[in-house]
Amino acid sequence: xxxxxxxxxxxxxxxxxxxxxxxxxxxxxxxxxxxxxxxxxxxxxxxxxxxxxxxxxxxxxxxxxxxxxxxxxxxxxxxxxxxxxxxxxxxxxxxxxxxxxxxxxxxxxxxxxxxxxxxxxxxxxxxxxxxxxxxxxxxxxxxxxxxxxxxxxxxxxxxxxxxxxxxxxxxxxxxxxxxxxxxxxxxxxxxxxxxxxxxxxxxxxxxxxxxxxxxxxxxxxxxxxxxxxxxxxxxxxxxxxxxxxxxxxxxxxxxxxxxxxxxxxxxxxxxxxxxxxxxxxxxxxxxxxxxxxxxxxxxxxxxxxxxxxxxx
Amino acid sequence: xxxxxxxxxxxxxxxxxxxxxxxxxxxxxxxxxxxxxxxxxxxxxxxxxxxxxxxxxxxxxxxxxxxxxxxxxxxxxxxxxxxxxxxxxxxxxxxxxxxxxxxxxxxxxxxxxxxxxxxxxxxxxxxxxxxxxxxxxxxxxxxxxxxxxxxxxxxxxxxxxxxxxxxxxxxxxxxxxxxxxxxxxxxxxxxxxxxxxxxxxxxxxxxxxxxxxxxxxxxxxxxxxxxxxxxxxxxxxxxxxxxxxxxxxxxxxxxxxxxxxxxxxxxxxxxxxxxxxxxxxxxxxxxxxxxxxxxxxxxxxxxxxxxxxxxxxxxxxxxxxxxxxxxxxxxxxxxxxxxxxxxxxxxxxxxxxxxxxxxxxxxxxxxxxxxxxxxxxxxxxxxxxxxxxxxxxxxxxxxxxxxxxxxxxxxxxxxxxxxxxxxxxxxxxxxxxxxxxxxxxxxxxxxxxxxxxxxxxxxxxxxxxxxxxxxxxxxxxxxxxxxxxxxxxxxxxxxxxxxxxxxxxxxxxxxxxxxxxxxxxxxxxxxxxxxxxxxxxxxxxxxxxxxxxxxxxxxxxxxxxxxxxxxxxxx
Numbered sequence: 001x002x003x004x005x006x007x008x009x010x011x012x013x014x015x016x017x018x019x020x021x022x023x024x025x026x027x028x029x030x031x032x033x034x035x036x037x038x039x040x041x042x043x044x045x046x047x048x049x050x051x052x053x054x055x056x057x058x059x060x061x062x063x064x065x066x067x068x069x070x071x072x073x074x075x076x077x078x079x080x081x082x083x084x085x086x087x088x089x090x091x092x093x094x095x096x097x098x099x100x101x102x103x104x105x106x107x108x109x110x111x112x113x114x115x116x117x118x119x120x121x122x123x124x125x126x127x128x129x130x131x132x133x134x135x136x137x138x139x140x141x142x143x144x145x146x147x148x149x150x151x152x153x154x155x156x157x158x159x160x161x162x163x164x165x166x167x168x169x170x171x172x173x174x175x176x177x178x179x180x181x182x183x184x185x186x187x188x189x190x191x192x193x194x195x196x197x198x199x200x201x202x203x204x205x206x207x208x209x210x211x212x213x214x215x216x217x218x219x220x221x222x223x224x225x226x227x228x229x230x231x232x233x234x235x236x237x238x239x240x241x242x243x244x245x246x247x248x249x250x251x252x253x254x255x256x257x258x259x260x261x262x263x264x265x266x267x268x269x270x271x272x273x274x275x276x277x278x279x280x281x282x283x284x285x286x287x288x289x290x291x292x293x294x295x296x297x298x299x300x301x302x303x304x305x306x307x308x309x310x311x312x
Numbered sequence: 313x314x315x316x317x318x319x320x321x322x323x324x325x326x327x328x329x330x331x332x333x334x335x336x337x338x339x340x341x342x343x344x345x346x347x348x349x350x351x352x353x354x355x356x357x358x359x360x361x362x363x364x365x366x367x368x369x370x371x372x373x374x375x376x377x378x379x380x381x382x383x384x385x386x387x388x389x390x391x392x393x394x395x396x397x398x399x400x401x402x403x404x405x406x407x408x409x410x411x412x413x414x415x416x417x418x419x420x421x422x423x424x425x426x427x428x429x430x431x432x433x434x435x436x437x438x439x440x441x442x443x444x445x446x447x448x449x450x451x452x453x454x455x456x457x458x459x460x461x462x463x464x465x466x467x468x469x470x471x472x473x474x475x476x477x478x479x480x481x482x483x484x485x486x487x488x489x490x491x492x493x494x495x496x497x498x499x500x501x502x503x504x505x506x507x508x509x510x511x512x513x514x515x516x517x518x519x520x521x522x523x524x525x526x527x528x529x530x531x532x533x534x535x536x537x538x539x540x541x542x543x544x545x546x547x548x549x550x551x552x553x554x555x556x557x558x559x560x561x562x563x564x565x566x567x568x569x570x571x572x573x574x575x576x577x578x579x580x581x582x583x584x585x586x587x588x589x590x591x592x593x594x595x596x597x598x599x600x601x602x603x604x605x606x607x608x609x610x611x612x613x614x615x616x617x618x619x620x621x622x623x624x625x626x627x628x629x630x631x632x633x634x635x636x637x638x639x640x641x642x643x644x645x646x647x648x649x650x651x652x653x654x655x656x657x658x659x660x661x662x663x664x665x666x667x668x669x670x671x672x673x674x675x676x677x678x679x680x681x682x683x684x685x686x687x688x689x690x691x692x693x694x695x696x697x698x699x700x701x702x703x704x705x706x707x708x709x710x711x712x713x714x715x716x717x718x719x720x721x722x723x724x725x726x727x728x729x730x731x732x733x734x735x736x737x738x739x740x741x742x743x744x745x746x747x748x749x750x751x752x753x754x755x756x757x758x759x760x761x762x763x764x765x766x767x768x769x770x771x772x773x774x775x776x777x778x779x780x781x782x783x784x785x786x787x788x789x790x791x792x793x794x795x796x797x798x799x800x801x802x803x804x805x806x807x808x809x810x811x812x813x814x815x816x817x818x819x820x821x822x823x824x825x826x827x828x829x830x831x832x833x834x835x836x837x838x839x840x841x842x843x844x845x846x847x848x849x850x851x852x853x854x855x856x857x858x859x860x861x862x863x864x865x866x867x868x869x870x871x872x873x874x875x876x877x878x879x880x881x882x883x
Contacts, residue, residue, distance in 0.1 A: 007635075125380070208422060209417060209419055209422040209423040210422065210423055210424055210425040210426070212376060212417070212423070213415075213417065213423045213424065213425070213485075213488075214425070215374075215376055215409070216374055216376060216409055216410060216414070216415045217409065217410035217436065217437050217440065217488065218406040218407065218408070218409035218410035218411060218437075218440060218441060219406070219410075219436070219440065220403075220406060228425050228428075231425075231427050231428075232425070232426065232427055235427075305427065306426070306427060307426070307427060307472040307474070308426055308472070308474045312631045
């Protein structure tokens with residue numbers, strides 16, 4: 001186990017280096033000149049040179065890359081080119097709201113989708129299954145924008161059940177006051193495919209021989225489902241969830257925009273528009289790191305819930 | 313047990329009619345007015361081919377048939393100690409299942425839940441029915457594992473199913489089944505997926521437990537030859553009907569029904585080698601089966617050697633520790649010669665390396681040592697480009713006819729693809745004509761061309777797989793357990809087909825199997841393998857008559873003896 005973790009961590013080094021190289025090349029070749037954007041309308045050769053010197057763009061490509069490497073090693077990406085704020089401050093303040101929304105959305109999604117998927121799988125081809133399938137298909141087919149506009153108009157503005165949009169400084173207040181409506185809108189879109197997806201895992205497990213054995217032992221259907229089938233069906237669920245975790249960090253752009261949530265989604269779009277290299281670098285490296293760490297974690301959790309898995 | 317059958321009846325099935333709903337057709341009549349009695353303290357064997365309804369019968373007793381699709385005639389009765397099981401539902405039914413009636417299945421690996429330890433799975437049953445505490449159940453589980461002869465039970469009780477061998481898994485299934493002292497044990501093909509030596513051990517175990525505990529056993533199998541040694545009564549089923557039922561002695565010594573006679577005859581025997589194996593149809597037609605005489609086998613001095621394998625070796629790397637590697641030797645120094653128009657049989661248990669030999673010869677595995685000379689050229693040393701020309705000439709047929717045909721291809725596409733790849737036939741029409749001829753040759757109608765693999769039975773699919781190999785007009789055919797997944801009756805048909813093709817096209821076979829009787833029937837030479845090494849090699853008659861090595865003798869002793877004339881070989 002220990003040897004396995006060490007080996008995997010060592011494998012991350014070349015992977016991360018590859019990511020850095022790719023980001024650097026993409027930005028320097030295709031990214032356009034940020035000094036032109038920053039200089040704005042008062043463009044003189046002198047101010048341009050000044051900005052370039054300030055940003056370190058006058059240095060050679062290899063020197064710039066070395067600085068990038070140093071930044072990754074110290075996890076200090078300097079200051080934003082457009083706002084002059086430290087990158088760590090920007091990400092630090094933006095990541096909380098994003099995680100609060102996407103994280104709570106994931107938890108509620110799992111709590112609804114897994115039991116519902118298990119139920120419809122058990123009664124497959126029955127009336128319940130058909131009704132849920134139809135509802136899922138309809139819910140999936142409608143655009144998120146329709147939900148958001150309808151939700152903000154009816155649920156918030158007309159009925160006054162939720163605030164239309166907004167955000168406060170207190171995480172608790174946000175969670176029970178500002179998060180529910182955007183979360184509901186997000187769930188309308190995500191639940192449909194998730195229920196259909198998880199349903200297939202349960203149906204596959206229900207067809208296995210060990211289910212017949214469990215019934216032949218005299219176990220009740222409840223125990224067969226909740227003990228024998230659930231544990232096996234959760235194995236692929238864990239895989240898909242772990243794969244999606246790194247993306248929680250980027251936030252939900254559409255929801256954040258419509259509900260005025262100061263999250264990462266907005267910050268990413270802004271940074272790309274402004275060619276704000278330090279922020280893009282930081283986010284890309286953090287996402288890459290998170291993906292690698294969560295993948296490793298997923299494999300370790302795998303080993304925990306599925307004894308057949310061998311870590312090699 | 314054979315003589316002293318008690319008259320008391322434990323379970324009797326009366327007039328059981330089961331139908332399965334179908335999408336757009338009349339319900340399929342799976343069981344047609346079945347009547348069957350299981351006496352107390354006795355073993356009843358229920359024998360029939362796939363689709364005969366034997367498993368449906370056992371599932372009906374346990375009420376394990378899918379409720380939505382199953383129609384059971386209201387007049388049907390399954391009386392267990394006087395109570396009609398078909399009227400028992402809910403909690404009452406669950407009290408019977410696993411306690412009074414227990415069941416073991418064909419695939420022990422998939423029948424156990426992969427994510428719980430074997431101990432937990434036994435404890436679960438004990439806590440449910442015997443109302444034991446967890447610690448008392450754990451103690452009892454250990455006793456049960458000792459009783460079913462699981463090696464190293466203190467350690468294995470904490471093992472997960474995948475950490476055990478097939479035979480050990482089936483022992484665990486038996487331990488679960490007997491945990492609550494059932495009155496009836498239903499064993500549904502419990503040894504079909506196991507090696508012949510393990511099969512013998514499991515049969516001995518079931519017979520021993522039956523006698524010791526005085527329970528009744530309903531033993532379901534497709535292989536009539538298997539049950540002679542331990543069954544008291546035999547019931548033969550076909551197409552959802554009972555063809556014949558009687559005491560084991562009567563069934564084996566004086567079978568009345570033509571179908572029973574056919575089942576007894578179609579299994580290859582060690583003592584004789586008929587020119588053609590009898591098949592069911594021979595017995596069902598008027599006039600019955602007429603033997604066509606015996607076939608002599610063995611290599612001759614003037615045989616032309618097609619394939620000369622010298623010192624073949626294959627090892628796999630296994631990771632160990634931080635950066636370490638360990639080598640696992642799957643095949644060590646295997647040498648043999650295959651003659652034109654002859655068959656070399658390779659026998660051995662699971663893990664003996666016999667399949668690896670086949671796979672390295674067609675380069676699906678990269679050999680780590682040795683040579684395979686084909687017309688004097690080493691197949692293993694060729695570049696992939698050079699080897700391409702030889703691919704056509706050495707073909708392989710796999711064990712599982714269900715998994716080895718692409719389900720999205722029609723039979724025509726399956727047959728035409730290799731022809732296109734190797735430039736056989738000038739155009740589509742010509743290839744279709746060749747495909748048609750080949751189908752005819754393997755005994756399938758021409759209209760099969762437009763069908764998909766799932767529309768065929770296992771035996772028919774294996775014929776398609778053989779036809780696919782024949783499209784390339786190979787000279788060497790490697791048959792890797794090609795008939796092992798088939799019913800004995802279908803197996804006889806496929807073996808006859810292979811023999812006919814060998815006679816006609818002078819094909820050379822490398823016939824890999826764990827079934828010694830089948831290998832004896834079809835092989836001129838036999839190579840016995842164990843743990844990657846050759847144990848013994850020679851003319852097949854000589855090896856079977858006088859095995860030199862103890863390992864070979866042990867394999868031969870494990871072959872089911874059939875009816876031994878009333879002296880129980882087991883129990």
